[in-house]
Amino acid sequence: MVDDRKLDVLRAIVEDYVATEEPVGSKALVERHGLGVSPATVRNDMAALEDEGYIHQPHTSAGRVPTDKGYRLFVDKLATLKPMSVAERRAISTLLDGAVDLDDVVQKSVRLLSQLTRQVAIVQYPTLSRSTVRHVELVALTPTRLMVILILSTGRVEQRLVELDAPVVDTDLAELRVAVNQVSAGVQIAAAAAALGELPDAVRPEQVDSTRAVVGVLVEAMSDHRSDERVAVSGTANLARYGDFDTAVRPLLEALEEHVVLLKLLGESGVDALTVRIGHEGPYSELAATSVVATGYGPQEFHLGSLGVVGPTRMDYPGSMAAVRAVARYVSRILDEGNQ
Amino acid sequence: MVDDRKLDVLRAIVEDYVATEEPVGSKALVERHGLGVSPATVRNDMAALEDEGYIHQPHTSAGRVPTDKGYRLFVDKLATLKPMSVAERRAISTLLDGAVDLDDVVQKSVRLLSQLTRQVAIVQYPTLSRSTVRHVELVALTPTRLMVILILSTGRVEQRLVELDAPVVDTDLAELRVAVNQVSAGVQIAAAAAALGELPDAVRPEQVDSTRAVVGVLVEAMSDHRSDERVAVSGTANLARYGDFDTAVRPLLEALEEHVVLLKLLGESGVDALTVRIGHEGPYSELAATSVVATGYGPQEFHLGSLGVVGPTRMDYPGSMAAVRAVARYVSRILDEGNQ
């Protein structure tokens, strides 16, 4: 059970299987890794590992393949993060430093992550619900049509159009702008929405209608968790490398269309805490052949969203974990800077 | 050549092949469509059609398959748009009427289009280059940090952060805001960018630095054609229904990652003008097995972007064409309304 060599054998099996995609036999094993023992010995270990459920043979007289449990032991005990190369680090920082706004950061990271890991990468847009209001701007496009712009601390900007029943003059608009910002600027959006709800009661009677309209869309925009569900996906072409289409590619392609599913897959791991979900450990039985490596990101331990990669259970865990962590750290840093 | 029955035979072949995905033989043809002649007669016609290059047999003693040229004739002469059902029309209008902003319109349409056609749908975001500036807003987040918000006639909103060397007071900021809007509001962005470039020369000396900074990011945002390249994609899961993975699915998956490629695929068809590009007619030889049905959209013949579907050459052209046209019309209408 706590036999060092058996663990070595398991590690060798995982590594070889990931590299070759083929069941690995005892002979090939001792050749490719300097195990210093004979194939027969390895076979005994393999038999034991199989009894304990770490590996499995597709059929008699085939090599062995790691089970989900085997991968689990591998990532928990056996794997060390594969350090990023200098070139990779530099690629990450130059690419992300060049991002001009929030959307750009997200889109560039997801692309980067898929290229680094050669897997399908997923990045959740920073969630709205935990951010604070930075500023609200009102712009009169016509006398009866306002554009309401909501700027959040994460850098996200929401805009909405409001139609008014009666025209509003500039001074009233300025007054309204001040009032709205007074109750909401710097406040978490849930609290801001509540405070704004009271606002129509506090303004001059002739302002009530326009205030009500503006507050209406603001509250709606703040409680609109639609953008919480936004995710960016990249690297679907990497699915082409998967072997089995029907059991692996198709269900995943379908999942990728459903953003809600993706969010559930990513989970809610803390900032800087890597989550690895292997095969059946995940929430969807159709995705029993796929694993997820994910982590949270956000400035200073403040969880704003998650990002990660999904791929076949047979994937390069050490490499993926390192890439996911590296990208998450950079993204966190960028968000922190942009936010002073 | 202008033989009615031969054309009937071609149409029957296309329809059957699209439905069954299998080469269609003379016997099955007369059974499934009431052609009123014997298989032997049909065979003669098929031989002629093959001589003229409209159909092709994969190998001796297989049925016939339409060539790209055959599909071309089919869509040009033989196909009538499959009218949308009432339910479909209603689905389109209720879904799109519920969209809250531009991004929402694009995302909902692309999804809708992929569901209607069961193909991969692509929608280009409205291009920036042909729109006019509606308003520029400046918001002081701190005394030395401005958020510059650019609102365009299409409803697109771009935001940029500016760091100033020296703090700016509110009255100066208001002045600057007025000046910027005076030269740019209502003007096409190319012209607006040019006009803004002159602005720093026209302001009071102590305003030059801040003006220069603001104008800098505005001009950059206006000439940034990055957002011209933005496209939304949906329905990749439908690729799973494709037969051949390597020749059809993989190249397409790769193309879908490259937005530039997608834009080229969509092409630049005029508003309300359906473009059908069949197999090798397209610009990429790797995509010789896929067809594109696309059209432009925009209010009142004003081309703002393109949308369409891509799929195997063997696709339901009448249905796809009808869906693409219907969605494009609704999107155009919505953009028109939101823009008064």
Added chain:
DNA sequence: AGTTGGCACTCCGGTTTGACGAGTGCCAGC
């Protein structure tokens, strides 16, 4: 002239068969 039934031919696709070899489990000996 155009259409039809008949017929011989081609060739694909699925299935069967058999040889091969990789890999195993077990055992006896070191």
Added chain:
DNA sequence: GCTGGCACTCGTCAAACCGGAGTGCCAACT
């Protein structure tokens, strides 16, 4: 507890095989 040897299992690959769908052509019919 490790190792070499050995008999055995079973999947994979290739060749061989066969059935059937579909064709082209031709002679006869309308």
